[in-house]
Amino acid sequence: MVNERSTTPPAFVLDLDGTLVDSVYQHVMAWRRALSDVGIPFSVWQVHRRIGMSGGLLVEAVSREAGKKLTDSESNKVKALHDMYYAENVETVSPLPGARELVSILVENGYKWAIATSGQLSDAKPMLELLDLSPSGTHLVTSDDVSAAKPDPQLFLAATALLGEAPTNVFVLGDSIWDMLAARRAGCIGIGLMSGGFSSAELMAAHAFRVYSDIEDFLKHVDELGIQFPVGTQPA
Amino acid sequence: MVNERSTTPPAFVLDLDGTLVDSVYQHVMAWRRALSDVGIPFSVWQVHRRIGMSGGLLVEAVSREAGKKLTDSESNKVKALHDMYYAENVETVSPLPGARELVSILVENGYKWAIATSGQLSDAKPMLELLDLSPSGTHLVTSDDVSAAKPDPQLFLAATALLGEAPTNVFVLGDSIWDMLAARRAGCIGIGLMSGGFSSAELMAAHAFRVYSDIEDFLKHVDELGIQFPVGTQPA
Numbered sequence: 001m002v003n004e005r006s007t008t009p010p011a012f013v014l015d016l017d018g019t020l021v022d023s024v025y026q027h028v029m030a031w032r033r034a035l036s037d038v039g040i041p042f043s044v045w046q047v048h049r050r051i052g053m054s055g056g057l058l059v060e061a062v063s064r065e066a067g068k069k070l071t072d073s074e075s076n077k078v079k080a081l082h083d084m085y086y087a088e089n090v091e092t093v094s095p096l097p098g099a100r101e102l103v104s105i106l107v108e109n110g111y112k113w114a115i116a117t118s119g120q121l122s123d124a125k126p127m128l129e130l131l132d133l134s135p136s137g138t139h140l141v142t143s144d145d146v147s148a149a150k151p152d153p154q155l156f157l158a159a160t161a162l163l164g165e166a167p168t169n170v171f172v173l174g175d176s177i178w179d180m181l182a183a184r185r186a187g188c189i190g191i192g193l194m195s196g197g198f199s200s201a202e203l204m205a206a207h208a209f210r211v212y213s214d215i216e217d218f219l220k221h222v223d224e225l226g227i228q229f230p231v232g233t234q235p236a
Numbered sequence: 237m238v239n240e241r242s243t244t245p246p247a248f249v250l251d252l253d254g255t256l257v258d259s260v261y262q263h264v265m266a267w268r269r270a271l272s273d274v275g276i277p278f279s280v281w282q283v284h285r286r287i288g289m290s291g292g293l294l295v296e297a298v299s300r301e302a303g304k305k306l307t308d309s310e311s312n313k314v315k316a317l318h319d320m321y322y323a324e325n326v327e328t329v330s331p332l333p334g335a336r337e338l339v340s341i342l343v344e345n346g347y348k349w350a351i352a353t354s355g356q357l358s359d360a361k362p363m364l365e366l367l368d369l370s371p372s373g374t375h376l377v378t379s380d381d382v383s384a385a386k387p388d389p390q391l392f393l394a395a396t397a398l399l400g401e402a403p404t405n406v407f408v409l410g411d412s413i414w415d416m417l418a419a420r421r422a423g424c425i426g427i428g429l430m431s432g433g434f435s436s437a438e439l440m441a442a443h444a445f446r447v448y449s450d451i452e453d454f455l456k457h458v459d460e461l462g463i464q465f466p467v468g469t470q471p472a
Binding site for chain 1: 258260261262264265268269272277279280281284325328330332333430431432433434435436437438441450
């Protein structure tokens, strides 16, 4: 069906937090409280700018910058505190505009697609439920599946392998500069979305090929990328 | 004292939230919950990008974009809900790096300075306490003092008038594009700070003359602006 006009239909790898669901700021506040609890009082915006990398890497990066070496036990404590604080506000998380519509278009038109997240499977599950998706019925790659999450390219390489697709034929949709860097390193084309609070200029500087406000805005402009979704599927 | 070498010492007008205290993200989450409660489910990043304008203007802007006309009573309800949700997390707000040091330098060296905030006096008071300042002992202009807050220039014009200073001789330090726009309109020089989560490019595009990470970073680079704080007062 996707082959009606184009000979090489693209595949899609989608980030989860900040791309499909509106959860970035809740994660930011949870990390900030957790870090503060172990004596690393980072400014909130500095935590925000590190969101999208794996939790382990974030804790390591922030503690290195604060000049404080955390033990494994302290690092695990920060992660556990984050999970606890995030859970307190998880009911305020909702799907981002256009997320459900994009998934429907991809499914109904037979495109290959996957979700690749720096979070763990246990974090991803409730977010997938918000989108009426199940982990078993979705091509999903989480940090549990690889030895290093974003900005390492492993997550995106695993996702493209799962789809049996060449990375160069894959659009990665993500909201953070870490998605864009990992996409570059994997050989995919990064499409930046401002829905996680990174600005257009930051995403472009991280080699996003195009930047849109959110997936709804992306769906209105797919022709700029040579993507040929069937007429009538795009938002007005 | 400030006249030792320079013939025209500059004056300083400082924004409060996101500039002196690390409160932007708490305000963002509080506005988002309040708007959601009245049926305006804005994405969090879209609320973030409107932070720094007055609360009334933010509610008006967001409801206009959502295509929903709020009554005065609904608008007041949103503001009351915001205040309630913000109060729940106010204990997580702390001074931003360099804020206290800048105030000390200004006071000890006889510079003219004021604080100008889009918030109300009741919001500003607890934030000033965090900085060991009192409303009565500080040149303070709040939205209670003017008929329109940022990005209208009235707040900065009122602050420069309070200091008896020509706007062109005033550096405005702020973290939002609304600070930069209001500074331009007032005839002041806007200095952008990334501590509220706006990016360097956004602040430069809004005519910041220079952008720094936060006040601590600004203090390290005042010579780029021809500001001659006494040697030894700047952070290492």
